[in-house]
Amino acid sequence: MAIIDFVVIPVGTQTPSISKYVAEVQTILERYKQQGDIDYTLTPMNTQVEGDLSTLLSVIEEVHEVPFKHxxxxxxxxxxxIDDRRDKQRKMIEKIDSVNKHL
Known part of the structure; x- marks a missing residue:
């Protein structure tokens, strides 16, 4: 299982806000999640997604196209x-739990 984080930045928007584009991306991610292909977390600075690497690369391709629809x-x-660890299957929350054990 791989974990990616990404940010899609449309260039030349009418205003500094890109929240409408971020919302469209989240809709796509939710569709993949409902199919059981990924899990994801929106943060203030990026979006984090976990799943099979080939699926994640397809997701990235699809979300990259979102702003071009405008x-x-x-x-x-x-x-x-991309964080692609092959010796262990770890979810995003498990990585956080590992750090918290040291606090």
Whole structure:
């Protein structure tokens, strides 16, 4: 199981706010979650998703396209980090629990 975090940044929006684009991305993620393919968490700075790496890469491709559906957006910058650990199956919450044990 892999964990990714990403942020999709539409360039050239009418206002500094991108919350409507973030909401559209969350709708896509919820669809994948309901199918049992991923789990995800929205944070103030990014979105974190866990699942099979090939599924996650498909998710990234789909969410990257979200801002382009708006006719005024012609450029999108998507930042992605991937944590792909192969010796253990760990969920996002388990990583947090591991850190909390040391506090």
């Amino acid at each position: 006719e005024d957006i012609n450029r999108v910058s998507t930042n992605i980090r």
